Amino acid sequence: MNEVKTKPAALSKKDFISNQEVRWCPGCGDYAILSQVQKIMPELGVPRENIVVISGIGCSSRFPYYMNTYGFHGIHGRATALASGVKLTNPELSVWVITGDGDGLAIGGNHMIHLLRRNLDINILLFNNEIYGLTKGQYSPTSELGKVTKSSPFGSIDYPFNPPQLALGAAGTFIARGIDREQKHLQGLLKHAHTHTGTAFVEIYQNCLIFNNGVFSHLTEKEVKAENVLVLEHGKPMIFGKNEDKGLRLNGSHLEVIQLDGKTSHDHVLIHDETNKIQALLLSELTYLKDFPTPIGVFYHQDVETYDHMMIKQIDYAKEQKGEGNIEALFHEGYTWTV
């Protein structure tokens, strides 16, 4: 116990791998995401003991067990609320919420939108596989209309949420989307989410091999993905297509796809501006629009003062104004009498 402490060596990915066996189905998209998270952690410059990973219930929510950090596997839908208590107790912590489309958007929808509104400095990774995995395959609030599942043998009659749009509507300050198989891209998003001060909402499309295999294949299969995915990059034009031959243009208040052949110039193509909320709202409309690519990357990003920061400020201010609280004085406030 009295040994001389030496500065710890720089961490590497394996320092973030816990000793618990990973228990997802072989081939589940969750593996790839776990791997990216473990990879970027050493690069954040946060001591390992200051990282807390918090989840609800679902396949994805087993995530904390596999991270060699502090972790809390909560109850269904409540990870965001749990995380809020952790963050406010110790704002120094880097808090990561792992949730699913059921956990975060069905039962946990309310805490989600309230966290986004309050803007605590917490990172939310929403694993969207458009299905309830752990309970063996019922449709979720992101499943498409008409989907046949265990609980919708005649097809679901629920319209789905559009997660980035919901998050924008809830006053979120960092809204992004990634894909389990776009690993490099995902790493970038994760690091960006970390540096954002405020609540970062990262939707990650994740393939559930067992109950919803291939829902994102148009975005992940080599042959077609370039035609279907629009990679958003701040300050860059919104161009996509195998030959980078398509772009998005603003027409009145609508977006349209233009063909970038000789005739139409690149100049018309919209430049992505992460800080433009209106543009983010426009882009969020594309999630389910036919004939449009699906945007991934950062839709929106605006640093505004965080809730946790304001809480500290307020406490400091109160101490300044009233002096550090004195219990005896508190007890004796107002009229007292002595016998």
Next chain:
Amino acid sequence: MNEVKTKPAALSKKDFISNQEVRWCPGCGDYAILSQVQKIMPELGVPRENIVVISGIGCSSRFPYYMNTYGFHGIHGRATALASGVKLTNPELSVWVITGDGDGLAIGGNHMIHLLRRNLDINILLFNNEIYGLTKGQYSPTSELGKVTKSSPFGSIDYPFNPPQLALGAAGTFIARGIDREQKHLQGLLKHAHTHTGTAFVEIYQNCLIFNNGVFSHLTEKEVKAENVLVLEHGKPMIFGKNEDKGLRLNGSHLEVIQLDGKTSHDHVLIHDETNKIQALLLSELTYLKDFPTPIGVFYHQDVETYDHMMIKQIDYAKEQKGEGNIEALFHEGYTWTV
């Protein structure tokens, strides 16, 4: 009991007034809203017995007691879920949800966004007084940052929701805003909400005399309201100001206010299109923007098939395909043996 029944006379407002004493504070904005609802009810062409008014808990949620219709004063935050069960049981009913900014957006936020997403044919009137009235004055999810209340003596550090934007983000199909004191306008909204097939979300600014008096006075006081309120009308230009001398124009992806003097022509003024979701999103941004008027009226309106309709269709289809369910046959499905 064997009397000959005659066709009932046409109903009037007083037919919708229940025998219960109204128990809001004298001068509360709720009175005006109650009165408008009672006024338009006879004009809807719905038999009184087919109208159900459902609420949660809050000052506003006492509403059903005062309506001489079917009514259910539920529990806090759950009116939308309660109403969903009522509507699905009997889709013939005209179902009205009365809720507050606490009831509908704090504890009830999740059921709210899920109802909007599912698009059941239900009308939601959200009485937004930016405060918790019934519990005597704590800040609510629509109170402005910094608000001093019983539970925020040093000022609230919560950013508020923007209700129409949240509703749009939740895939709502009818989004509107009214004001307690704009009674004629409110009547129009209520009737419009009724004719909409799908979930209608109507935010109504309501003055709480006791705990939040005057928060909307810039929108209601004669002298100033014309400068601060933009009345949205489908197909009409977005003009406001005492002298109708200001308009909204689209500049790139942003809105701006233009002065309609000789120089700038009316032609630049944006025409309101209720069916344009992007425009609705743009307008929703104005809720808290300084230097912009506050829009009231219908932000967005799109008739798409309702959940209740799809449910009926699916049941009909199943009956068509499999025949009306036969209990004996169900019991004997699969392998049976007789002893």
Next chain:
Amino acid sequence: MAEDQQKISKTTEEVDVVTIRFAGDSGDGMQLTGSQFTNNTAIVGNDLSTFPDYPSEIRAPAGSLAGVSSFQIQFGSQNIYTPGDTLDVLVAMNPAALKVHLKDLKINGLLLLNSVNYTPRNYKLAGWESNPLEDKTLKDYRVAEVNMSELVANSVKDLNLSPKVINRSANMFALGFLYYMYDRNLDSTIDFITAKFGKYPDLAEANRRSLKAGYNYAHTIKIIRTNYRIPKAKFKKGTYRNIMGNQAVSFGLVAAARKAGLELFYGGYPITPASDILHYLSGFKNFGVKTFQAEDEIAGVMSTIGAAYAGDLAITATSGPGMALKTEALGLAVSVELPMVIINVQRGGPSTGLPTKTEQSDLFQAVLGRNGEAPIPVVAAQTPAHCFDAAYEACRIALEHMIPVILLSDGYLGNGSEPWRIPEYKKLPEIKTHKKTDPEDFLPYRHDEKTLARPWVVPGTANMEYRVGGLEKSEGTGNVNYTPENHQLMTELRQRKLDIIADSFPPVVPFGNSSGELLILGWGSTFGAIRTAVENALAKGLSVGHVQLTHLNPFPKDLGEVLGKFKQILIPELNMGQLQTLIQGKFVVKTEGLHKMKGVPFTQSDIYNKMVEMLKGLA
């Protein structure tokens, strides 16, 4: 065993009862194998009881202890009440399955192993220090160590299938092996295979061949000297089918709705082990059943209350954590006096606990777990087939008394199965509702004298518009009323309604002795283990009786009297003594508890041994 080299000559023997467990990796298809064996057992006319047990992970790591999935069946020519204690046959497809389950195999019991999986990597992963096939681990058992995968591969060589596919049909080999042992006909499973793999003829063929290969193999090997025939069980006359508990609940609900002339509404959120009720009901659309998959359990129960208000037979189902979330709404349901059934398919707690394991620890919550005085009737199912009756009874109470009713089932019942004597629909008890459409003298909170039901007037009924809510209200008008006397009156009325409900319960008649040394008082799914143990004890001449409660709130009126007739009372529960506390609290009578908190049901010997202990010193 291997030293015996004599020539094989097979004989057939008759036995009464057999217990088999199929165990393997989650990916090995043990649940499917078990249910095929079950159907086949039903066909030959044995009584049976089954118990599936699977990991909470969708696919735990292959070969790990956590990934073991099992299916147990007891069948026989007598009444079978439980899936059995110890095993006559254990199928262990891999070393992990062997590790978890070997302890339950009888000495000299048969062990069927797929030897291909007993590699060093696998047996180490399962926590064996050396290969259990090679050390002395298995010396007390009869071991059929078969390279199933290889034998299957040989039989399907011409089909050019991948090793993965071949491995996956090893379960059919094991099934065929057992079919031979118990002298079965393969047809039912061949039909099943053909239907299931219809679109993939090669797969179908591989499975068929695997099944037959297993059958033939068993015929040829020396370790199976005898095969067994179990005489048909003596069932009460009737038509039977096999049924799972959650399925039986669903049937009971549909039947009750039809009987009461109502449509069925289900509002709920998926949760293990209750989700299957939602799955079944969502397939019953042609019965007019409306299923609403809500965003959470609160919306589930609130939509159910809305549906009850609007006139449907309204149902929600969940398990412990979801039940907890419904607590506030149940108080509302009590206050508005509307009929509905809330189903809790219990699982291991506290909190997320042991999601796929069974337990009876939500009894307190059901009877007492609400704010305020909010009495709710509680009905408990006892066996998979009894789930039908219990669901029907819950609906009856709800509709006849205008009250929410809680139905308790559990994971063991919900997923377990047994033969069900199919009732004639028209002979099911009538169910009358309190629907009212005549405005004369209508008062929404005027209570019927006999049932204490208030009238059920649904929106859409002309000239009877009324308002209701969760605030205290006046008897009669239902208007909000906080006066002291009225609150006392209404509180007592809500309690009195419970008392009245007990009037319709059948008398409590103990099985076995109706007075004497020892009464075993149980509730819910412990029925089978208790009944088996009590039958054994009676056979040994012990003075015992057995009462299994279906009604936990209110208790039957004559229960106190029955308790008084025994010198000792034993209350076995899969919890820490919840019924015990309720019984002592109500009847002020000393009882003994037997508590098991292991995620698995009682065995009959758990109960039997405890009985013997309590009676020791007595003749």
Next chain:
Amino acid sequence: MAEDQQKISKTTEEVDVVTIRFAGDSGDGMQLTGSQFTNNTAIVGNDLSTFPDYPSEIRAPAGSLAGVSSFQIQFGSQNIYTPGDTLDVLVAMNPAALKVHLKDLKINGLLLLNSVNYTPRNYKLAGWESNPLEDKTLKDYRVAEVNMSELVANSVKDLNLSPKVINRSANMFALGFLYYMYDRNLDSTIDFITAKFGKYPDLAEANRRSLKAGYNYAHTIKIIRTNYRIPKAKFKKGTYRNIMGNQAVSFGLVAAARKAGLELFYGGYPITPASDILHYLSGFKNFGVKTFQAEDEIAGVMSTIGAAYAGDLAITATSGPGMALKTEALGLAVSVELPMVIINVQRGGPSTGLPTKTEQSDLFQAVLGRNGEAPIPVVAAQTPAHCFDAAYEACRIALEHMIPVILLSDGYLGNGSEPWRIPEYKKLPEIKTHKKTDPEDFLPYRHDEKTLARPWVVPGTANMEYRVGGLEKSEGTGNVNYTPENHQLMTELRQRKLDIIADSFPPVVPFGNSSGELLILGWGSTFGAIRTAVENALAKGLSVGHVQLTHLNPFPKDLGEVLGKFKQILIPELNMGQLQTLIQGKFVVKTEGLHKMKGVPFTQSDIYNKMVEMLKGLA
């Protein structure tokens, strides 16, 4: 009374105990008037107890029965345990107040009325058939019928105030009147008025004049022949202040946090009658208190669990319906073994029930209302001042044993007040936490032998990273573990922790007789009524004892023994017999219940009469 025409000569009389109730419309300022009188009473050194009672509407319709708001105080020179049963003085500002409260006034009691409000419209609205001032309604009382509004108007003519403002200060007139009657000094209220209306000098002046007008008026009228002086109460030595229950809870929490060296975190959602705890704590920012107003009760308790995990003394408070919503999360809190306090300020149920009325009907919910076996210690406060001790004790148990603790208060305690002997902070018991920062031998679920606490390692502590959750876990490592033996072990461990907690409780020593005919066993806020009744009974020579439980789970270890020493046991509760069921369930001893479900506390005579009934036939 009016027939007496003799000349007035005033005298001062000494009395021991007085009960006064101020009643009027919600807008009449009765709560403020009552609290002014209370402060003033404290200043003169009487013991006292108060009970505010107000409508759940913010402003019910003026003059309606539903709109009546009242404030009761009992004060005297002896120990005062309750706000009193029957009234010596009733102030009834309008006919509705008279209608609701007259029944509680003693024969010959003094009735102070603001006659201006007794118009035909008003008395009809209140349900009087004729004017109660003119018929025989008041013949048994001494009536001071005063046109307060007119008298106030006269006294402020020069200020040019609106009639509304004048009417609003009539309450000060009534207060002044009573100050005269009880020989008080006006200074404390004058100071208060000056501070409160500082910005509006005219208003301040009007209130001051009104107060004095009332004082002087009482001096001049003949009906007040005597004024009363109540000798100082004999308090234990110390410094005192008046304190409300919710305030005392807040103080207790802040003190416990400081003592344990922790910061205080509060996560909750407003609900009557618990909101004031949030209000108080949100003002304590300079104590480093963090208050998080969550979006609902679930987020409230979940943020609390998060805060406990991260190392704060974590608190949430709510009332019945909110408590119901926290049920699921409480199971998690049990499973993760983290320290926190969950406060339930009970109100009338079921459901929304009677939001502003008091009740004790959430005891079952606190002790038993969860899914799974999820034992949680339960502590109950007995008086407004005792709320401090109970809150401190709840924190102590939570921190010393690493366990969530439920603290039960109720509307009567939360809003009621009494003198509090201010403790010396440094003499409060020490509280030790289980925080651990040394990684050597660290296992997150290794339980301390003495307390069964697990180590409290908070995020930010290097080299001790660990994971926790709501699935069943291994003793020691805390890794997920579903094996049968482990679940049994952990279930028993969680239960055993409760048993150990009882080791630290003081012995149960009955007040009065410690054995004999009758024990009154109470819990929570019934303390005052029971103690008063028991003192009366003892004075009459009856053989009774009184035990008031602070610990409802676990019960004190010697409680069973104490129960055994009495022939009869009476358990009075503001519910239908919840403690009674728990006691009978645990100790298998017959008890008698006394149940009151009226939204109001017991009176001492409720209890006293029942005692006499139970003891009748005895000497």
